[in-house]
């Protein structure tokens with residue numbers, strides 16, 4: 706039996722991950738600020754999977770102390786955590802230097818500093834248990850610097866991918882600790898973050914389909930995965946190597 710904590714579980718990818726991991730036999734700890742959404746999701750999951758245990762907790766990932774306190778109390782409630790999915794994220798932003806430092810800062814604090822707090826809190830628990838699986842949700846936008854409203858968002862997602870790789874590297878030097886680190890680079894997956902984006906956005910997939918790819922990568926415990934693999938696996942490689950002026954047009 707695997708017990709998985711998911712942040713940002715009140716909508717989009719996080720909520721669907723909860724549904725699919727519960728169906729795959731995981732007990733769950735679900736966190737977000739909108740607890741009424743978590744309560745509805747718990748009721749839905751328990752109706753479909755009455756044998757699962759689903760704990761919920763209010764959490765703002767920009768509140769450092771709360772991240773440590775909530776992760777530990779959910780671990781105590783469920784008898785330990787096997788896996789933590791660092792998923793909570795925000796897509797606010799504006800071009801740098803256009804007077805919206807407030808929006809860019811909020812995205813940076815949620816997506817990077819919030820993710821750092823979550824990684825610290827998860828790794829404390831995993832180091833104590835000598836085992837665990839840390840999953841970090843980055844983005845295909847992490848492949849290169851992005852223009853317009855995406856600049857800060859993409860920088861935070863490159864930051865969390867580097868953070869995850871650094872933790873993975875640290876764990877390679879600790880053979881006594883059975884800790885796996887997986888970085889997920891989602892392409893466009895339908896969620897609240899992009900609900901205002903036109904339906905015909907190139908390569909957008911439905912939430913269920915996109916999350917199915919994420920669950921597959923998580924369960925395999927791979928180091929990293931671009932999801933869905935088509936077109937993002939080859940496109941990611943192209944994005945890394947093409948001239949910036951070309952990448953700009955792809956996104």
Ligand SMILES: NC(=O)c1ccc[n+]([C@@H]2O[C@H](COP(=O)([O-])OP(=O)(O)OC[C@H]3O[C@@H](n4cnc5c(N)ncnc54)[C@H](OP(=O)(O)O)[C@@H]3O)[C@@H](O)[C@H]2O)c1
Nearest residue numbers: 713715716717718738739765766793794844894896897898
């Ligand atoms: N959808 C895509 O195409 C796509 C692509 C690449 C990467 N991603 C990443 O996937 C993750 C999930 O995003 P999504 O697409 O599913 O968007 P979403 O539907 O907007 O979900 C975002 C989740 O993050 C939570 N959240 C935001 N700020 C928070 C905070 N300060 N404290 C705690 N929770 C917070 C929200 O919960 P509350 O508001 O209830 O707190 C919500 O559950 C994000 O990290 C996003 O960057 C998404």
